[in-house]
Amino acid sequence: MRLFFRIIGATLTIVKLSGAYSGGINNHYTSDKQLEYVQNISNNKLLDFNTIVKSYEKEFADSYKRARFYQIISHEIDRRMKELDRKALGHEAKFTKTIKSYESALDLPTFCYQEVKPQFNHIYQKAEINEKTVSKDIHRIQADLLRIQFIQVYQFYKERLDFYKDYIYSLRDLYKNKINKNRDNQVAYYSDFPQMYQGIKRLHNSINDAGNMRVERNPLGKVRFIDFEVEGQKRRRNFEYNDDGLLSKLTDGICNGGCSDSVTVISKILFGENQKGEDFFDYLFSPGFISQNYNYYTEIIIDENQRESAYKLISMDGHTIGTVYREYDGNHLVKETWCKGETSKILRQFTSILDSKSGGYKIIERDRNGQIINQEIVLSSND
Numbered sequence: 001m002r003l004f005f006r007i008i009g010a011t012l013t014i015v016k017l018s019g020a021y022s023g024g025i026n027n028h029y030t031s032d033k034q035l036e037y038v039q040n041i042s043n044n045k046l047l048d049f050n051t052i053v054k055s056y057e058k059e060f061a062d063s064y065k066r067a068r069f070y071q072i073i074s075h076e077i078d079r080r081m082k083e084l085d086r087k088a089l090g091h092e093a094k095f096t097k098t099i100k101s102y103e104s105a106l107d108l109p110t111f112c113y114q115e116v117k118p119q120f121n122h123i124y125q126k127a128e129i130n131e132k133t134v135s136k137d138i139h140r141i142q143a144d145l146l147r148i149q150f151i152q153v154y155q156f157y158k159e160r161l162d163f164y165k166d167y168i169y170s171l172r173d174l175y176k177n178k179i180n181k182n183r184d185n186q187v188a189y190y191s192d193f194p195q196m197y198q199g200i201k202r203l204h205n206s207i208n209d210a211g212n213m214r215v216e217r218n219p220l221g222k223v224r225f226i227d228f229e230v231e232g233q234k235r236r237r238n239f240e241y242n243d244d245g246l247l248s249k250l251t252d253g254i255c256n257g258g259c260s261d262s263v264t265v266i267s268k269i270l271f272g273e274n275q276k277g278e279d280f281f282d283y284l285f286s287p288g289f290i291s292q293n294y295n296y297y298t299e300i301i302i303d304e305n306q307r308e309s310a311y312k313l314i315s316m317d318g319h320t321i322g323t324v325y326r327e328y329d330g331n332h333l334v335k336e337t338w339c340k341g342e343t344s345k346i347l348r349q350f351t352s353i354l355d356s357k358s359g360g361y362k363i364i365e366r367d368r369n370g371q372i373i374n375q376e377i378v379l380s381s382n383d
Contacts, residue, residue, distance in 0.1 A: 034069055038076050046080070047147050049073045067129050070139035077146040078124040081153055088157040095164040102171035104243045105220050106178065111167065115160060118152045179219040227259050236263050247271050268300040276311050280322055280338065283348065296321060307331075322347070332361075352378075 038046065045052070053060050053069065060066045099111055122145050127138050213228040222245075225238045234255035242248045248271055253263035270277075277298050301310040307328055313321040320342045327335040338347040347368055355362045358377050365374040 034072055038072050043080065046073065046076060047150065049143060049147070063134050064129065067134045067139040070143045071127065071129060074124065074139065074143045074146050075126060077143065077150050081146070081150050084150070084153060084157065088161065091161055092164065095161065095168060098168055099164070099171065100243065102168070102175055104245050106171065106174060107245050108171075113160060113163065115156070117156055118149070120149050122149070175220075178221070227255075234259060242272075265302050265306065267302055270298045270300065272297070274298055276324065277313050280313055280324065283338070284322065284340070303328075305331075 049070070053066060060069060102108075103110060124142070124146060127133050127142055129139070133139065213226050215226045216224045218224050222241060223239045225236055227234065227236050229235065236253055236255055236259040238249075238251045238253075239247065240249040240251075250269040250271075251265055252267045253265045256262045256264060272295075277296060296313055296315050299310075299312040299314065300308050301312075303309040305328075307326070309326050309328075311324040313323070315321060322341060323339045325335075325337045325339070326333060332352065334352050336350045338349070339345060340347050345368070349366045349370075351364045351366075353362045353364070355377055360377045363376050363378055364372055367373050
């Protein structure tokens with residue numbers, strides 16, 4: 001990375017660092033007037049501190065006064081460099097968030113900036129003012145080192161943030177072009193689901209022969225929802241996506257009148273990791289087993305009272321991993337049964353019974369053999 005060391009007249013535009021002074025240099029060599037002056041000068045003047053010394057040659061004729069001034073300069077440069085880190089990293093976080101959203105929308109690989117912030121052997125520590133440090137001109141040397149470090153760090157952040165901004169401009173142009181390209185192609189019609197899904201096995205089901213379908217896409221071409229009919233009944237399937245662009249959720253519902261008015265949900269499909277699936281894996285497999293984030297999906301059946309009545313965990317190749325059935329008494333969940341694979345072989349079962357003495361519910365867990373392995377009283381009717 002090329003570094004351009006311009007001190008006089010340099011324009012530092014990334015951040016404004018003239019805030020209130022924090023921390024202090026409190027000893028008998030410190031001048032409150034000098035301290036206040038240094039804290040309020042611009043970065044340009046701060047870094048050109050040697051010119052200040054030359055301009056006030058008589059005032060700094062005493063070596064101890066010069067050392068005191070250089071000490072204050074060093075402390076202020078170090079403070080502003082830390083402030084530079086904080087503000088530049090804050091800007092970078094905002095740029096990275098914007099970049100990630102564009103990359104997700106455009107299905108682009110994740111961008112990674114490879115340049116590394118300059119590292120220094122010298123780490124600032126306040127040097128005391130005494131006969132030895134003054135005779136060796138330690139305070140001026142320290143100020144000069146910090147001045148060079150500040151310029152290098154500033155130039156690094158400037159180039160880094162400029163690169164981020166240029167990349168965002170490019171992504172924004174690409175995004176606009178893609179929207180314009182897809183603007184006239186957001187609604188399409190298909191004869192059946194195989195044509196719509198182009199052979200994706202999971203998305204074929206009993207409504208493949210649903211007749212003509214209306215498909216609406218977002219400006220980037222991703223499917224938002226499809227409207228179709230099954231035995232004269234109008235339905236809608238909504239599509240949701242993760243930040244990385246992968247399909248995360250399908251929701252099927254029956255249209256009440258027009259599909260744009262209201263929809264009664266009858267089933268959901270969650271793709272990838274979800275809490276019910278992870279709980280099932282934790283119980284079914286040995287400790288330490290970690291499922292991949294996107295290697296299974298979960299079908300959820302919704303009953304007529306809009307309650308989740310069953311969960312079916314299925315691998316992406318169509319293998320049923322397990323099923324969870326739920327039974328309700330009104331709005332209260334009274335039984336939950338976990339079964340393995342395609343069979344009805346019970347792995348575990350929970351029952352919830354009202355305990356008249358405590359007023360709460362007794363939760364009983366049984367293993368695959370029907371033996372009670374745990375029971376507790378829950379003083380709440382929440383599922």
